[in-house]
Amino acid sequence: MSTVAAASRILRCWAEIDLAALERNLKLIRASLPPHIRYVSVVKADAYGHGLHSAAAHLMHAGADLFAVANVTEAAALRELGPGWPILILSPLLPGEETSLMDSDAAATISTAEEVDRFEQAAKAAGRTITVHLKIDTGMGRVGVWHEEAPALYAKVTAAEHVRLAGVFTHFASPDDDVEFTAEQRRRFLRALQRCPGLDPSKLFVHADNSAGIETMPGSSPFNAVRIGLLQFGVLPHPNSMLGQVRTEPVFSFHTRVGLVKRLPGGTTVSYGRTHTLQRDATIAVLCAGYADGMPRAASNRAHVLIHGRRCPVLGRITMDQTIVDVSAVPGVACGDEAVLVGRQDEEEISLAEFSRAADTIPWETLTSVTKRVPRLYKTALGF
Template sequence: MKAYRCWAEIDLGALERNLGRIRAALPPHMQYVAVVKADAYGHGMPRMVARLMQSGASMFAVANVYEGAELREVGRGWPILVLGPILPEEERYLAEYDLTATISTPEEVDRLSAAAARANTILPVHLKIDTGMGRLGVWHEDAASLYEKVMAAAGLKLAGIFTHFSSADTDPAFTSEQRNRFLHALETLPDLDTSKLLIHADNSAGLESLSPDSPFNAVRIGLLQFGCLPYPDSFLAELKPEPVLSFHTRVGITKSLPAGTSISYGQTFQLTRDSRLGVLTAGYGDGIPTTASNRAQVIIRGHRCPVLGRVTMDQTIVDLTDCPEAQAGDRVTLIGHQGDECIEVQEFSQWAMCIPWEAFCSITKRVPRLYRTSREQ
């Protein structure tokens, strides 16, 4: 086996089991929209998409046209929703790669209708309604006028309507207000037949607030399918999602230094005892953020070892004094299980002062992804 200095292991079997559990928890009519933007949250889009296609995903969502084109190379037959705005120079690729655009403004309706005419085709679109995120989408009080413009536009076919909750993991009251705004906006749309459209608002964080008597017939699942709960007290914990990604590096060298020695750039840490240190073969160039300096821990030979000093681009220093058996070449776990110890991405994110989404996406391209199947477990 090739000796890797830093790598991420991706458990394809866990991904498939997570999707199965999520689908089993959803009403039978509910469509599963697998969100795989940002290289499937750093897990590697092509392999993730291929397994999700095999496992029963109904549809995919990406951030932009480039990601949609990359996904389409994996397979055809699944709708692909582009969640971000379409730039003028990207319009022609919607027809070429059979992508569904998101519309937020009248100007987009005009542009995409003209693009459909040039391609001599009908382009599917989803109308996005802004219920309080303040990002993409037509403001909910103005939704009816944009809806009518979409319905009247030659070359466009309305395939769905959706919104996005800004605080589903932290503010249930505001999420409820956003939901009510969305439902009211739907009521203002003339001659709306929701049975012929995908109506979606919930993502992994807001999934628990779905109501069986609502018009919603699709959910967007992102981080949950990769085994990360949006927040620990969620009812989704009952699904017992399995982590799909683990993050590892190696001990490069070990060395001993006396008490009083300063460690790494900026002298932000000073040894208070004679210490044995390990220099790891990964740093912020791999995905260990500098915000984890003097805060994070790693697992070596089943023991937690603290990070000392500032994380550097290619190396990170840890304290091995209480793990005397550690040696050069040892496997180091940054996220994942080793022995009886475990560092979950939520804990890693707290040290990194970020959210789990960002932690996954911050594992850089120079870190190889190694994929394991169920037979290899």
């Protein structure tokens, strides 16, 4: 019996993280990109719920060039792995976070003149330098300087003595479903770069494309880096991506156990709100996972799970700690049996995309909603 199998026997609910697959995915993605393109690995939100330290350590080993996180807390946690890899914080910094930024040796995203002044003052007082990436808003309407105003902010950044520009980037609003607007955002970004005198893309990280937007990346341009988040974890955000031919492997799977099996007569209503009525006598299994673990309530009466390699429908509302499924067609189900919520069991599979559709959400939210009470079991090339 493998170590993970032994460990999971005493767990009610757990996630398995295949770190060897994560490394293989990064290498496959890199091999599909032009040689000069650098790899920005996005590991915010605890590496999309996979575990920051474990995932980042293996991404470092596989050849990531830069890591992107959401805030200074994540940057500090990532820096615990050691010096050497650049870190970019994607969200705005709050006043007072400058010291943590410098202590983590991370780069800040800069969008306003006020931030330049604040960073310059903090870095000068500390006798240090703050590294930044200038973000240009080309239509996302969120973080970043509006593209028409980018040259003025670029001039202010480059004139600051204690602020060092290390990159320039933008963010696409609809790369997976609006090719025309993505192309317009790209044109706005390129025009903004051209209007910044002295900007040398060869000395900066210049990035716009993420896992969902790579299919529109031109072959010849100042872009020299891509931001890869979900794709490195084996989830293709957009089926028409140019990287769709890269056979990335799922890194994450989600498991629980049967806590109880019982027989109920036809006509019985199931769970809170009585949203499901049994049409005939049925055998039901009560699973040891609910919405407090990451089994979304919106998947009530819609999702399926795998037990003994067979699909079993969810019945009624998913509750905080338990989910009810119909196992009438699966003989021999017993207390303690494994149920797969996301992943493969025998010849059947429930993908992360299918699980997310059943909950009327997206894979990003699904992964980051698997809670801390769900242990992560890690698999490496040497086994679990």
